[in-house]
Amino acid sequence: MIDLHVHTNCSDGTLTPTELVKRAAVKGVTTLAITDHDTIAGNEEALKEGVRLGVEVIPGVEVSIKIGEVGVHLLGYGLDFTTPRGLAAFNRLAVAREERLVRMVSRLNELGAPITSNEVKQLAGGEVIGRLHIAKVMMRRGFVPNLQSAFTQYLGKRGLAYVDRERLTPIGAIEVIKEMGGVAVMAHPGVLERELGEFPEDVVRELKDMGIGGIEAYYSRHSPEQTEAFSELAAKLGLFTTGGSDFHAPNPDGIELGRGYGDMRVPEECLVELKKAISNTRN
Incomplete structure (x- = not known):
């Protein structure tokens, strides 16, 4: 199984990177991408444990941006987390x-x-x-x-003590991801669809023009119809598709690694296309 969207306690997950990779091995996940919010801190530990257990770990991140007043998340994959600009940005x-x-x-x-x-x-x-x-x-x-x-x-966002988070600009985030040898992907577009109340094709097109390479079509909270619609949009725009559970914590009734709520499966072709895109970025 493949899971390209998971979180550790380096952001808002509950498991350490080591514990997360161990759980992936137990659950039959063979390829895992660490995508903590606005931090690359957990990647090195996860990679070491992945080597030990035979789980392929793809270094990644989930970055919060805004397009106008719309909050959007980008996933970065295949990162060299030692590059000076990347370290400076996330620091x-x-x-x-x-x-x-x-x-x-x-x-x-x-x-x-x-x-x-x-x-x-x-x-x-x-x-x-x-x-x-x-x-x-x-x-x-x-x-x-x-x-x-x-x-x-x-x-909460309308709460009396709420302070908005600092974000990279959309182009800045994509540039940092590329400079680190990675590729940028729009995360869970179905979440944005619910917030906007309409299909977010315009946002995807705008992000494509800025340099994203793919869309997360396979996602725990996407319906089969949404997965199909976002896969078709990706094909139309010349983008590849990825997928992941958005796992944060062990929960018998919640999202599980590699399976989401039970019926999510990320096709092998997603991983093949992602690796091809990462290779193209580095070459």
Whole structure:
């Protein structure tokens, strides 16, 4: 099985890169791409464990961008995570996450929440800090009754303490991915379709003009009709297709590596075309 979209605790997953690759081996996943949000930190560890267990690991990333006011995610595959510009770009995003934490905690303090940035960092325990960690500290301090309340009232996009994340520009993100020897792919277009309320062909065309090479047509939350529609769009625009589960954490009733909700399968042809595109970028 192939899974080209998974997360570790270097972003918002729960498993370490080593644990994730071990789970992939147990579940029969033979090729795995590490695509943590706005960080390349987990790739080296995952590659080492992949060599040990015989699981092919493709170094990657999932980058948040905006096209106008529309939030879009790009997947980068085949990255050389030692390139200076790539390291600089993702180090800057790490600094921005830290600054975002401080600003959100400051807003919460103004609203009466008795929490500190240090508490959030301690709870994260070395993981990349996200809003979930802030929400857990808010619960621990009794400021909110549950995580849903924390996000609905304070940390969600319309929340009182929300601070938007810093993003690379669309062209900047694609250029960084290419400079690292990789290829850029539009992630889960069906998610964008639900948000827009319409088929996102115009966004895909705009991203193609900027330099993406493919679309993630196979995805846990895509219906069979969406998978077919995005595969047809890719063919029409001369893009290849990829696929992945978007696995974050072990959950008996949730998304599983390589299978999504049970019936997702990424065709071997997707991996062949992806490797061809990576090779072309490097040559």
